[in-house]
Amino acid sequence: MPTRPFQLDDLYAIHIPSDPQMSPDGRSVAFVVSVADAEKDHTRSTIWLVTTDGGEPKQLTSGPADSAPRFSPDGRHLLYLSSSDGGPAQLWSLPLDGGEATRLTDLPLGADLGVWSPDGTMIAWTATVDGAETVEDSVAARRCPVVVDDIGYKIDGLGLRKELRQQLFVLTVDGGQARQLTDGDHDHTMPVWAPDSRGIAVSMPDYSVYGTVLCPQTIAVVDVETGRLTPVTAADAMFWALDWSPDGETLLMVGSDRAGLAEPRLWTVPAEGGQAPRQLLPDHPGNHMPNWDLTFPARFTADGTRVRFGEWYLARTRVLEAPVTGGAPKELLGGTRTVRTAAYGTEAIAFVAGDEGHIAELYISDGQGERQLTRFQESNLGEVDFVAPQVRVFEAPDGQRVHGYILRKDDVEGPSPLLVDVHGGPYNAWTPALSEHFLYQQALAGQGWTVLCVDSRGSASYGDAFMQATNGDWHYADEGDILGAVDVVVAEGLADPARLVLSGFSYGGTMTAWLTTRTDRFAAAIAGVMISDHVSWQGTDAGVLTSEWIAGGPLREVYDRLTDRSPIAHVGKVTTPFMILQNEEDLRCPMLQGELWFQALRAQGVRARLVRYPEVTHFALLGGGAPSYPRDAYQRLMDWALEHTAAASDSSDTER
Incomplete structure (x- = not known):
């Protein structure tokens, strides 16, 4: 086939697979495909399904804004987010044995990623909630002065936080009503179910101290029945919850035992709290939040003795496995490729990866070897000769x-x-x-x-x-x-x-x-x-910590150094x-x-x-x-x- 160099209009032919999810029986993978739509000038995202034996991928949803697929524990339904009706994203459930998708939420500001309880009876998610008591109060607030008492009152992409906070919700699948489990001035993010479906770990950023970048993050466990919240980590640390051990006794986290700038690492902590976190690989040099992406999973294996995780090292991302008790990790995926994300089955791993000459595609690695499950770039950009670095x-x-x-x-x-x-x-x-x-x-x-x-x-x-x-x-x-x-x-x-x-x-x-x-x-x-x-x-x-990074101290002490390190000071x-x-x-x-x-x-x-x-x-x-x-x-x-x-x-x- 004749080849040609890449051209900017080829941007509209690139199909990007992401967010792979393994079915409970390990026979299929759900994933998202994103492609730029030149005519409507937006990125179209749809949900696809492919069998792990290498069958032809099948498009499940029509978009244009569908994401975050999650299998129910019995594998019969697929939970996902959609804002395809033009409103904010809501949770939908699609039966995989046939039938139409059902919308599960109708929240004024939309919902975030949904997570099934291990017993399959409930769904948890976080959603942005306006603390104004009524719609009329919220409208009136837009016409009034905004009173600010703490740092971190605005976030790029959101704007002024005002009374907006992320709160935790649960829904009983069998005809129940959605319940809001948390409230108050804190945000609650990244829900992770306990194995017994009785508790949910959440991460709680505190923007009031430094602002929104690298601020303190406390992990707490929320009791599903009562809503009682139990902090597990210290208020001045910076952790995000990732997984529970199979016995429910230990939480796996990523972050640092101090807020601020540090390469994020993996830690464990007793789920009941009361003890200091333990760093999983204290002598290993990698960054365990690849590309600062909190969606890259780290998980306990089914027997709880090992952890699988992504590591960002020397500008590449690979997947490693390490014993929980300590010891050298071994590489499961990587080499000359960069793994963008992964989903862990009992033994198999579904993952999205690319290399120097190929944009990322979806693969499966199992006991029978490794297979490529999608070939979007080959189909749409096969004649493009990319320059390898x-x-x-x-x-x-x-x-x-x-x-x-x-x-x-x-x-x-x-x-x-x-x-x-x-x-x-x-x-x-x-x-x-x-x-x-x-x-x-x-x-x-x-x-x-x-x-x-x-x-x-x-x-x-x-x-x-x-x-x-x-x-x-x-x-x-x-x-x-x-x-x-x-x-x-x-x-x-x-x-x-x-x-x-x-x-x-x-x-x-x-x-x-x-x-x-x-x-x-x-x-x-x-x-x-x-x-x-x-x-x-x-x-x-970005917050007040930036003066520490730039000039080595708080603004009041390093004003002259900040000025000297500003390009505008030397523009002449x-x-x-x-x-x-x-x-x-x-x-x-x-x-x-x-x-x-x-x-x-x-x-x-x-x-x-x-x-x-x-x-x-x-x-x-x-x-x-x-x-x-x-x-x-x-x-x-x-x-x-x-x-x-x-x-x-x-x-x-x-x-x-």
């Missing part, structure tokens, strides 16, 4: 070893234009596995560019010390890792020093701005949802043509941050362009909103890069 290790100027990768077609000769892409976070990491995000990298590589991605200091999945290496010294601590890698790529003859372009989103956008204050070597720069001023950023939903040094992509409803990196940078550049005569995306929040440009927005942002990034490197190329040709 070359994994590299660079040495920073101070000798620190830093991982990264290079995208470059094999047939490209001599120095090419170079895109240096900086990841967000900074407590994140690039993955060498092909992802549906950041595919402008593939589009540029297909046109003969080289793309450089560096996991500089501060990146997650390389151990806690590496992730914390930028603490108190943002930008200064990690700039050399990126610029040093650029020096290597130029010295190797892969990149034309006159055609270097810098880009990044979120922290990557902020670092893009910072690096243009430190060097004029880049022909152009593109920053998405950036921060320009770290002092004013302290007022966002910038000469690089700069494009800013900013979202108007972003509470994490607000529009004002991009506006400030844009106006400062224009005031000093630097060519700059500001692109404003209306009605979307922080992650919309990376696939969290209407598909047209990332498509538009990626095209603008490429056009800006091509325009400014073309001028440099013409100049180089004239000199030759």
